[in-house]
Amino acid sequence: MLPNTARRALAAVLAAGLLATLGPAAAQAEPPTAAALDLSESRALWIDRNTVVWPSGEGASSAGLYYAPDGGAELVDGELSGAPNELKLAKVGGGLTDEQRAAFPHLAGHAAYSIAEDDRDRVADATRGQLVATQRDGDGGLTAASGVQIPGVLDDLYGSAAQQADLGPVFAEDGTPSLSVWAPTAQSVELELDGERRTMERDDTTGVWRASGERDWLGKPYRYRVKVWAPTTGEMVVNTVTDPYATALTADSESALVVDLDDPALAPRGWDSYTKPAATQPRDAQIQELHVRDFSVADPTAEHTGRYLAFTERDSDGSRHLRKLADAGTSHVHLLPTYDLATTPERTEDQAVPDCDLAAFPADSPEQQKCVGAVRDEDAYNWGYDPLHYTVPEGSYATDPEGPGRTHEYRRMVRALNDSGLRVVQDVVYNHSYAAGQDEKSVLDRIVPGYYQRLMEDGAVADSTCCPGTAPEHTMMGRLVVDSVVTWAKQYKIDGFRFDLMAHHPKENILAVRTALDELTPEKDGVDGKRILLYGEGWNFGEIADDARFEQASQANMAGTGIATFSDRARDAVRGGGPFDEEPGVQGFASGLYTDPNDTADNGSRDEQRARLLHYQDLLKVGLTGSLAEYTFTDTAGRQVKGSEVDYNGSPAGYAGAPGEALAYADAHDNESLYDALAYKLPTGTSAADRARMQVLAMATAALSQGPALSQAGTDLLRSKSLDRNSYNSGDWYNTINWDCSAGNGFGRGLPPAWDNEQNWPYAAPLLTLPQLRPGCAEIDAASAAYRDLLTLRTSEPAFSQSSTADVQRELGFPLSGTEETPGVVTMRLGELLVVFNATPETAEQTVTQAQGGSYALHRVQADGADEQVKSASFDAGSGTFTVPGRSVAVFDGRG
Structure with missing residues (x-):
């Protein structure tokens, strides 16, 4: 199938050729542009159960909203075909209401159409198939046709009720599990449990599908089989997907696991009774930002190098240094992302290593970066800004990535840092997902296509964050953020959260996180949520800049909230x-x-x-x-x-x-x-x-x-990274910390990687050999x-x-x-x-x-x-x- 851009280009070429063939009279008729008639794009927005919005309604005499339950709608000879069901639309004089403009400020000037009252009982059914919005001129000619963005109408139909529904694995008092997933646009959802398919029941009020199980489900792998319309492919698909609310995974995230995080077997000794270091006021936090692998991978005194358990080794050089910092006043260790990552092989035997003697090359050599670069996408190193499952510890840092053992080891790490006088901050990245659409590592978008991701004017996924952007302004993505943070706080005793690109969240969403944490108490939840630290990046850029879509959690907007932003x-x-x-x-x-x-x-x-x-x-x-x-x-x-x-x-x-x-x-x-x-x-x-x-x-x-x-x-x-300005994918060689000064500070490990530093090589090369810089x-x-x-x-x-x-x-x-x-x-x-x-x-x-x-x-x-x-x-x-x-x-x- 041609990419959208290629299809648009081809359509434009064909349209230009047609005009040349028909001559001046046809050109004067000004037929719709190829971009206006494009079902691969979604330029219409269904913002609530009664209202559809178009970027422009000028010149349109009428509009319609059509749905094909099993797909098949297409444009044939400039007319819509294969969409048997219509929801009649009437243009709204004056456009959006004040309330709608406040909810969708980026749509304030768009034309609005109201769904006919006698068609509104079919709204929910319509969202579960292919949708097409059209506009016609006074003669009935088709002037525009487009797919439809549906997050607004889904929130209106299901949001309030779905916010209260159980999701993911939930355990009754007798240990019986149930599994639930929000998939309101799916035509069917089956549970694939330990290789066997089971039916799931849909709640029409919430859009949640649920399966009740037996106690013998515990520990078994599961996935969901979701039959749903996929706008990115233009067809009905059946996706086999892991659970966005997974709490445990098999190696390399192939399946979720039915695991109860309250199981005593997953708790280290003393987990429920030890005393944390005294919490500081947020204004007094002194934080060390640290990567799990950087901490120990080159520490000769550590046994579990590159693992969670390295933090439990009190006599290692790294642990001794952290305790010195704690004794001096450091209050928190901020761990770079440790949730489930999309691109790091979790099994040691699958992790590539550089096939060179890196230490043998000169300090200003290009060979180190070349050798590291050859394996950089298959090695064990990753900063972690490529989230796959937001609420499961990353498996590559565990001694065994298979199963819930990583939960036990993660908790041991937190306990060890706490015992060293340090509270633990987790770096969280909810502003984007690693993939969207039908990519095999797209979880959210393959369950509810077009909902969890933030969409641009043409329906393409926003990517100003570097990757497919998520939309925490949508009810259920916002809920996922809150639920995930609360799980980390309750189940892993995390003491703080640093939000990556926090200004891509609504301020309201971050305040909801704060409120949810504040409700956690030691008596009820085992943690004092009011003492949990929150801060994040308040950078103002991208499609949401200057509060274009909502009031952002940006530097200026967070004033008065008590939540910090990087200055x-x-x-x-x-x-x-x-x-x-x-x-x-x-x-x-x-x-x-x-x-x-x-x-x-x-x-x-x-x-x-x-x-x-x-x-x-x-x-x-x-x-x-x-x-x-x-x-x-x-x-x-x-x-x-x-x-x-x-x-x-x-x-x-x-x-x-x-x-x-x-x-x-x-x-x-x-x-x-x-x-x-x-x-x-x-x-x-x-x-x-x-x-x-x-x-x-x-x-x-x-x-x-x-x-x-x-x-x-x-x-x-x-600490030096040999002048590397962006070491997210530069391997252990450029990133490791030497806790023992006799190993040097890392300067002169070679020219920094060409993929993000080559423009600086003329400045870097003369410095790397200077003795005064060593x-x-x-x-x-x-x-x-x-x-x-x-x-x-x-x-x-x-x-x-x-x-x-x-x-x-x-x-x-x-x-x-x-x-x-x-x-x-x-x-x-x-x-x-x-x-x-x-x-x-x-x-x-x-x-x-x-x-x-x-x-x-x-x-x-x-x-x-x-x-x-x-x-x-x-x-x-x-x-x-x-x-x-x-x-x-x-x-x-x-x-x-």
Whole structure:
């Protein structure tokens, strides 16, 4: 079958040839375009049981809605054939109602048609076959024909009732299971249990199909056989599909398993009675972002390398390091996605490995990436942003992927991290699925085609997220998000959730998650849902940008909710430039802009560098407040401004309503690691020791801000990915963490993979062989110890944990901000503390007149800490001058 684009092109060619044959008279008749007569597209939208919407109704005298229960409708000689059933439509004067416009803002200007009252009893039946909408001119000629988008009408028909229905495997008190799936458009659904087919009964109120079983179903594999109209193929199909609500799977997700997660056999010893680490306020969370394989795959002291169980090995180097961080104040480990992945072979014997001696190649060789690339789609490595089943642990991280053993091991991992003083955040990706349509790894769309995915104007699946987008604005996709999160919280004791591309969710959906979690109690559910942390990416882009379809869970919109979004403002100011710069050497506050310039042309003239640096310092100040919109201060131009009035690429720098609603960070798994970014940006002659100091200073801008902060695991150890900017598919070689400094920090593992870095090879190759970019134990250990000192300081001082904008306004200030501010130095007053961030190579003197006569001294944590250089920082009470060595952050205590 030709793809839609090919068919449209062919139709256009044929139409053009027909006009040329018939001559000018035919051309003047202006027949409908090929795009207007295309049943492979779905340009009409059935938004509720009474209303169908078209992008344009101009020139149409009448419209109709037709359905063919078993398919077969087609266009023959410009007329509709094979659609025997019609629902009559009447155009609605004035278009959509105000309520409909509010529900579907992107359709506000479209023409609306009402279904005739005497046809409305056939609406539910019509949705279970092929649908075609038509428009005709005054002479009855067909001017438009299209397939129909149906999420709106399905929500109207079934949504309220289906929200309350049981889905997936549910167990009665006597252990008897039932299996239920929502498939309202299916003509039939059968349960395939352990290879045998069984009938399922449909509830016409909910659209749910259900089969009641016996206790001997426990542990058996099952799938659903769904007979349904598939718009992507234009025919009725029978799909054999796993359960979207599966809680256990066979290896490689071939079948779901009838498993009761409350089965005591799946619970580690003490699972129901152990004590979790005390929960922090969201504004105090200090988070380490960590990938399961990165944690242990190269740790020679670990036995279960690359597995969940590696976290249970308390004497491994990785576990020891995590406990050091926990002792210093790290509160959470954020695990990159650990639900069932679509593309990772789960059995070890099926996982490819590079067939090269990777360590034997030179540091700037292209051979490493070439060898890794040869197996990258068949190896065991995957960041995990390719969801297949949202609520089952990934099998490749288990010692045995077959069956529910992965549940037991996942719980052991959570327990072990909790026992190390760390709460666990799970990275969740509900904004897209791995596949849609009839792809064998499309689960949702093969059960209810055209419902769970967000559709564009022509009915194609939106893919701005990278992959087939889901539609949490639809009732049952929104419910799936809530149900899945609650299951992870209750059954796996997850302490927090990080939402990937959260702004592709409606704000309402994320608030529903919050409400559902808040209802969980230790007495009833074994967990305190109110203590579960929520944060996510609030990036505003794609087909839903600027609230085009609903109020998004974006940075600005989440203000006042207590749910945090990643703040890119201070991140870019600290690193310099942006994540998509063509030239990677653009400098920022912590990478030498103006004060230690490199030779990157994109940095601009000296005057331009100075001006940009001072603006970066204003962005950094906003970040230090917690990215508060209403916080007022004097900027470097001498103006009194609010955080929301400081510009960040055309958007407000400050957007949060309270501390805790913006997550500070200097690096994460996306883009170059902090060390690699500084490798590009610091002057090439910068020593290894100075690079380590700049790394700590950059990390301090996040750790010492109001609100939560996140750091990529290993960043305190100067972790490098050999300049790889997007290591999602770069294998263990580029991603692994060396917990032992004697193994190095990962820099110089070869040129970064060509598939996403080749444009940077001219910049990367000269750096990879430089000895000053290969830190040793002295630099690695010093950076890690200095960072831990800052964590200890931050978490032991209440001043870093203000609870409101008013408290921050009262306690936090920038006494030297204004037209005379020192480029490369930011001085912050915080209650009785004073913090100086000196990003310049030289000693900085900061005279604060309000401090004259005070009794400031370097904070005891730093005075007794690991950083010998910062210990030279001093205060002169007579002049109120704070002296801080270059490339240092110093915290002074004024309490005597």
